Amino acid sequence: MRVKIEKLDNFGRGITYLNNRICFVENALPGEIVDIDIIKEKSKYIEAKVVSIIEPSKDRIKVDCPYYDLCGGCSLRHLSYEKENLFKEEKVKDLLNHIGKLNVKVNSIISGPENNYRNKVTFHKSKGKIGYFAKGTKNIIPIDNCLLLDKVINNNIKNIKADSNEIVIRSSNDSSEVLMNGNNSIITSIGDKKYYLSIDSFFQVNKYLTKELYDLVRKSINKKYSNCLDLYCGTGTIGIYISDLVDSVIGIDYSExxxxxxxxxxxxxxxxxxxFICDKVENKIDTFKDVNLVIIDPPRAGLDSKTIKYLIEINPEKIIYVSCDPATLSRDLNELNTNFDILEVTPVNMFPRTYHCESIVVLERK
Ligand SMILES: C[S@@+](CC[C@H](N)C(=O)[O-])C[C@H]1O[C@@H](n2cnc3c(N)ncnc32)[C@H](O)[C@@H]1O
Incomplete structure (x- = not known):
């Protein structure tokens, strides 16, 4: 069946319409004429795959990864990196508009190198094979070089001695240290700050852009605040990075x-x-008073309703919301906007070649 692709959805899939139903086509770009095969048909939507590209988009590029068709890690390798950045900028705007009901200016996206940026990988092992799970399955695709990974991680794939089914490798941001399957930790850095990092701890995965992201947080703190909360603080990275700009910081994270x-x-x-406090944010949020700056960096699920309610009650002068999911960000901003003005939204392409996008939003008490 021959169709024309109209636009991309939030996951980077092409969209066309068949018999008044939306049809998602992987690996197809806006404006392209493609022949498709239907792979799933539901009452509300259809999923299809490209059989052949009849008229390619001028933004289509040659895919440089041999695993791309099998592995679900990347979703935009067939699109030029320049257009990927524009797609993410538009996606943030669209979601703020549609989910957040917000008509706010979105700054140009900040981006860095498109490859070899990841400082962490999780490989799986099964039946003697080590690699990534193939898209939507638990079948292993053996990998000997992944374009997303720091080169020092790729160089160490051959040294994996797997005695478990899951293998994590991490590298320090200057690539001088590698951590593989141990209980020990490495020291990594962001700007002039240094951080111990254990195998199970959270750390921003983009070795190039984390400093840019944290510098945006610093830039948004344009006066001396007394009491700051760093919610979902991970290993305390942001709180420590901005600690000279405030009198005191309390960080909360539930991971020991x-x-x-x-x-x-x-x-x-x-x-x-x-x-630092080791607990769930929602267990502690109602215990704080006299806080004038709150930094939040939740997981993709965003904020729960109790946390939003108490953020409004705490009523800080400023909230800096760092988000890795523009959909849940938009949902939360819709609620926070009743009491806070949105001053600035900046998308940051922390996850090149995938559909994911980080954003940082600055809110001020009304
Ligand atoms: C996106 S990370 C941010 C970490 C940190 N701000 C950084 O930049 O490295 C989200 C963090 O939230 C923590 N987390 C997830 N749900 C939580 C909850 N309900 N309460 C407290 N921490 C939570 C995770 O352990 C993780 O460290």
């Missing part, structure tokens, strides 16, 4: 490994105005 590293990071950076 993160908080253990965060406490060691206080000493490593000689920071004496920050403390």
């Amino acid at each position: 490994s993160n908080i253990k590293d965060a406490n060691r990071n206080i000493e490593l950076n000689n920071t004496n105005n920050i403390s």
Whole structure:
């Protein structure tokens, strides 16, 4: 069946319409004429795959990864990187508009190198094979070089001695240290700050853009605040990075490994105005008073309703919301907007060649 692709959906799939139903076509770009085969048909939508490209888009590029068709890690390798960045900028605008009901200006996206940016990988092992799961399955595709990974990680794939079914490899942001299957930790850096990082702890995966992201947080703190909360603080990275701009910071994260590293990071950076709590944000949020700056960096699920309710009650002068999912971000901003003005939205392409996009939003009390 021959169709014309109209636009991309939020996951980077082409969209066309068949018999008044939306049809998602992987690996197809806006404006392209493609022949498709239907692979799934539901009452509300259809999924199809490209059989042949009749008229390619001028934005289509040659795919440079041999695993691309099998592996679900990347979704935009067939689109020029320049257009990927524009797609993400538009996606953030669209979601803020449609889900958030917000008509706000979105700054140009900040982007960095498109390959070899990831400082962490999780491989799986099964039946003697080590690699990624093939898209939507638990079948292993053996990988000997992944274009997303820091080169030092790729160089170490051959050294994997897997005695478990899941293998994590991490590298420090300057690529000088590698951590594989141990209980020990490495020291990594962001700007002039240093951070202990254990195998199970959270750390931003883009070795090039984390400093840019955290510098945006710093830039948004344009006066001296007294009490700051760093919610979903991971290993205390943002709180420590901005600790000189505030009188005191309390960081909260529910992961013991993160908080253990965060406490060691206080000493490593000689920071004496920050403390950490190991608990769920929603268990502690109603205990804070006199907070004038809140930094939030939740997982993709975004904020829960209790946290939003108490953020409104705490009523800080400023909220800096760092988000890795523009859909849940838009949902949460719709609620926060009743009491806070949205001053600035900046998308940051922390996850090139995938459909994911980070954003940072600055809100100020009305
Ligand atoms: C996107 S990471 C941000 C970490 C940190 N701000 C950074 O930049 O490295 C989200 C963090 O939220 C933590 N987390 C997830 N759900 C949580 C919850 N309900 N309460 C507290 N922490 C949570 C995770 O352990 C993870 O460290």
